[in-house]
Amino acid sequence: MRVVIVGAGAIGAFYGAILKRAGAWVEVVLRSDVEVVRDQGFVIDSPLGNLSYRPDVVHDSVDDAPTSDRAADYVICCVKVLPGIDRAALVTPWLGPDTQIVLIENGINIEPAVADALTDHDLISCLAFIGVSRIGPGRIEHKAFGRLTMGAWPAGNSVGCQALGALFAAGGIDVKQTESVVRERWAKSLWNTPFNPLSVLADGADTVTMLDTPGSETLVRACMAEVMAVAAADGHALPADAIGRNIEGTRAMPAYRNSMALDYLANRPMEIAAILGNVVAIAQRLGVDVPRLRMLDTLLAMRDVQAACGR
Amino acid sequence: MRVVIVGAGAIGAFYGAILKRAGAWVEVVLRSDVEVVRDQGFVIDSPLGNLSYRPDVVHDSVDDAPTSDRAADYVICCVKVLPGIDRAALVTPWLGPDTQIVLIENGINIEPAVADALTDHDLISCLAFIGVSRIGPGRIEHKAFGRLTMGAWPAGNSVGCQALGALFAAGGIDVKQTESVVRERWAKSLWNTPFNPLSVLADGADTVTMLDTPGSETLVRACMAEVMAVAAADGHALPADAIGRNIEGTRAMPAYRNSMALDYLANRPMEIAAILGNVVAIAQRLGVDVPRLRMLDTLLAMRDVQAACGR
Numbered sequence: 001m002r003v004v005i006v007g008a009g010a011i012g013a014f015y016g017a018i019l020k021r022a023g024a025w026v027e028v029v030l031r032s033d034v035e036v037v038r039d040q041g042f043v044i045d046s047p048l049g050n051l052s053y054r055p056d057v058v059h060d061s062v063d064d065a066p067t068s069d070r071a072a073d074y075v076i077c078c079v080k081v082l083p084g085i086d087r088a089a090l091v092t093p094w095l096g097p098d099t100q101i102v103l104i105e106n107g108i109n110i111e112p113a114v115a116d117a118l119t120d121h122d123l124i125s126c127l128a129f130i131g132v133s134r135i136g137p138g139r140i141e142h143k144a145f146g147r148l149t150m151g152a153w154p155a156g157n158s159v160g161c162q163a164l165g166a167l168f169a170a171g172g173i174d175v176k177q178t179e180s181v182v183r184e185r186w187a188k189s190l191w192n193t194p195f196n197p198l199s200v201l202a203d204g205a206d207t208v209t210m211l212d213t214p215g216s217e218t219l220v221r222a223c224m225a226e227v228m229a230v231a232a233a234d235g236h237a238l239p240a241d242a243i244g245r246n247i248e249g250t251r252a253m254p255a256y257r258n259s260m261a262l263d264y265l266a267n268r269p270m271e272i273a274a275i276l277g278n279v280v281a282i283a284q285r286l287g288v289d290v291p292r293l294r295m296l297d298t299l300l301a302m303r304d305v306q307a308a309c310g311r
Numbered sequence: 312m313r314v315v316i317v318g319a320g321a322i323g324a325f326y327g328a329i330l331k332r333a334g335a336w337v338e339v340v341l342r343s344d345v346e347v348v349r350d351q352g353f354v355i356d357s358p359l360g361n362l363s364y365r366p367d368v369v370h371d372s373v374d375d376a377p378t379s380d381r382a383a384d385y386v387i388c389c390v391k392v393l394p395g396i397d398r399a400a401l402v403t404p405w406l407g408p409d410t411q412i413v414l415i416e417n418g419i420n421i422e423p424a425v426a427d428a429l430t431d432h433d434l435i436s437c438l439a440f441i442g443v444s445r446i447g448p449g450r451i452e453h454k455a456f457g458r459l460t461m462g463a464w465p466a467g468n469s470v471g472c473q474a475l476g477a478l479f480a481a482g483g484i485d486v487k488q489t490e491s492v493v494r495e496r497w498a499k500s501l502w503n504t505p506f507n508p509l510s511v512l513a514d515g516a517d518t519v520t521m522l523d524t525p526g527s528e529t530l531v532r533a534c535m536a537e538v539m540a541v542a543a544a545d546g547h548a549l550p551a552d553a554i555g556r557n558i559e560g561t562r563a564m565p566a567y568r569n570s571m572a573l574d575y576l577a578n579r580p581m582e583i584a585a586i587l588g589n590v591v592a593i594a595q596r597l598g599v600d601v602p603r604l605r606m607l608d609t610l611l612a613m614r615d616v617q618a619a620c621g622r
Contacts, residue, residue: 201512202613213616215609222602291533295603298526302513305524 012078018171071096107274151181323389329482382407418585
């Protein structure tokens with residue numbers, strides 16, 4: 001099995017390691033750390049054991065794109081979903097006629113930007129439940145979890161999805177196949193859409209601050225209820241106890257700073273549209289009132305404008 | 312006329328200058344810059360002319376409190392309204408039996424903390440419409456405006472209020488006497504309560520960012536509508552066109568950063584309770600739903616917790 005991972009940051013490098021362990025041919029396309037990874041491979045500390053590996057090929061440019069007879073079975077896109085980043089263009093050089101496109105990315109409704117541009121290819125959409133971060137050039141720390149939920153997009157499943165899932169499972173992680181990856185995205189959004197932006201607006205607050213400040217759990221729950229309403233209007237009603245279970249689950253974890261909070265504190269671009277803006281846009285299209293989510297979105301937009309104009 | 316100004320920051324120093332110009336005896340109680348002000352007085356640049364002056368006495372401690380035969384006619388409190396600052400205790404040393412207490416301070420329902428502790432004294436409540444800031448030790452820049460709105464608290468007016476107003480007017484500023492200072496506070500709150508916290512959460516955004524970011528004017532108007540609803544429930548219905556006039560007035564000004572935004576950017580304590588928290592508390596007491604104001608209050612509280620715990 002031949003795989004190209006486009007955007008081998010912490011997430012991409014980790015899932016590349018899993019596929020490598022399962023025996024796949026793994027090429028990576030990097031934006032930074034190319035020389036280090038070519039020299040030393042990825043060094044990955046993990047509770048799963050030593051996941052360090054050398055990718056079979058390390059690309060630093062589309063000029064390296066393979067000829068079609070060497071085309072990948074899967075091109076796995078692990079690039080952050082950000083305005084101005086054309087993910088379809090990033091995966092295109094690596095596509096052969098039968099290559100399947102795989103997204104391991106956060107957010108709601110993030111598939112069309114790729115699928116609409118590349119209609120000839122099957123699209124597999126995946127959600128990663130993982131704690132992993134880059135701690136230096138070519139160095140990744142895998143802290144916990146790793147489960148992938150995956151399905152064909154927009155719905156159903158496929159032989160290709162099952163085969164890729166089997167490979168991930170052989171590499172040592174839990175895989176959940178789904179017939180409704182959009183529903184799974186809504187279920188994850190129930191947590192991400194409130195917690196991520198709230199954390200940024202609270203200056204990088206962690207989960208304990210976000211639940212134990214007076215009024216804050218009420219606010220989180222109210223935001224979650226708005227996400228539930230949009231999901232239901234989109235045809236994916238979540239279970240009635242979903243909010244309570246998310247709150248309990250969060251309380252059961254140690255204080256935790258989410259990915260958007262970490263991006264914010266490190267002054268990196270944030271996946272605001274993918275995690276929040278797209279939910280607000282769907283709400284507007286479907287006529288669902290989401291005053292709190294809209295307020296979060298507007299506040300983050302104001303921050304952006306203020307940062308850009310620097311008045 | 313003998314006046315003691317407690318807390319002669321930019322606002323206190325400015326209004327002391329006005330009273331000095333009108334011929335009053337002006338003592339000031341300072342927390343910082345005592346030596347500089349004793350040596351050189353206040354240096355105040357102002358479009359009103361040269362307002363620089365030497366206070367008649369510069370106090371740096373309550374040990375300097377006058378004997379009762381020298382008691383002030385007015386003790387004017389210009390201290391910021393912050394949790395943990397006991398303004399009643401700060402003015403008490405300067406009170407004789409007939410001294411009237413004057414507050415020149417921002418916010419809603421900020422009088423009871425002083426009035427309830429000092430029931431034997433008349434209380435005059437004032438709102439300052441002014442652009443003034445401290446630019447160095449003993450140095451104040453008066454940029455624009457200066458109007459005071461003043462009345463007896465909780466309602467009505469008084470000979471003492473009229474006399475003090477006449478003195479301010481003689482010193483060169485506009486004075487508006489009111490029979491309902493609480494209504495005037497609500498009218499000012501209509502602007503302050505949304506704009507100040509929104510600006511902080513948008514990382515110090517100015518008025519142009521707060522009106523011209525997509526969605527932001529809608530958000531400001533929605534927050535203002537919540538303030539209107541609380542004011543009305545509190546017995547002070549504001550005119551139906553108040554929101555529109557506030558927005559237009561703000562658009563007519565150049566980009567402007569409000570006092571809470573400046574405090575935030577300078578890492579100084581913010582008057583969150585006075586400007587926002589008290590509005591939310593009154594809403595709760597009167598059963599008015601204010602989801603956006605509550606959300607602003609909770610977000611600011613989360614920031615505070617995060618800053619304090621530093622996890």
